[in-house]
Amino acid sequence: MARKRDDSLAPKLRRVAERLEAWRKRRGRPRRLPDAIWDAAVELAREHGVTRVARSLRLDYGSLKRRLSEAPAPASPGFVEVCLGKPGANAGWTIELQDGAERRMTMAAPAGSAVDPVALASAFWGAPR
Numbered sequence: 001m002a003r004k005r006d007d008s009l010a011p012k013l014r015r016v017a018e019r020l021e022a023w024r025k026r027r028g029r030p031r032r033l034p035d036a037i038w039d040a041a042v043e044l045a046r047e048h049g050v051t052r053v054a055r056s057l058r059l060d061y062g063s064l065k066r067r068l069s070e071a072p073a074p075a076s077p078g079f080v081e082v083c084l085g086k087p088g089a090n091a092g093w094t095i096e097l098q099d100g101a102e103r104r105m106t107m108a109a110p111a112g113s114a115v116d117p118v119a120l121a122s123a124f125w126g127a128p129r
Contacts, residue, residue, distance in 0.1 A: 013048060013056055016040045020057050033059075042071050093117075097124055 020037055045053045045068045054061040092110040095117055105124045109115040 010044075010048065013044050013053065016044060017057055038064075038067055039071075042068050095121070097121055 016037065019040070020033075023034065023037065041053055041057055041059060041064055044057075045064055050061060050065045050068060053059070054064045092108065092113065094106065094108040097105045097107075103124075105120075107115070107117055107120050109117075
C-alpha cells in the first residue's frame with residue numbers, strides 16, 4: 001500500500017525521504033542502510049527533532065537517537081567582534097572563543113607579541129570534550 005505523501009515536510013526532509021524510498025525499492029535482500037542516508041537523517045534530526053524525522057523516514061527511533069548523540073556537534077556560525085581602539089594605540093589584542101559545549105577560552109597578548117593565535121585556537125578546538 002502506498003503511503004500518503006506528507007506535503008508539510010520541509011524540502012530537505014522530503015529529499016532525504018525520496019532518496020530513502022528509492023534505496024528501499026532497489027535493494028535486494030535486507031541490507032544495512034547506507035551511512036550517507038543515516039548522516040542526512042542525523043542532520044535533519046538536529047533541525048526537526050528525532051521523533052519527526054524517524055516517523056517521516058520510517059527509521060528506528062532508538063537507532064536515530066543513538067546516532068545523533070554519537071555524532072560530533074556541527075560547527076556553529078561564529079561571531080567576531082573587532083575593536084580597533086584609538087588610532088596609533090599600542091594595546092595588543094584579545095580573542096575570545098566558545099564552542100558548542102560552552103567551553104570558553106580568552107587569549108590576550110600585547111601588541112607585537114609572537115603568540116600564534118591560530119595555533120592556540122586549533123589546540124582549543126581539538127581538545128577532548
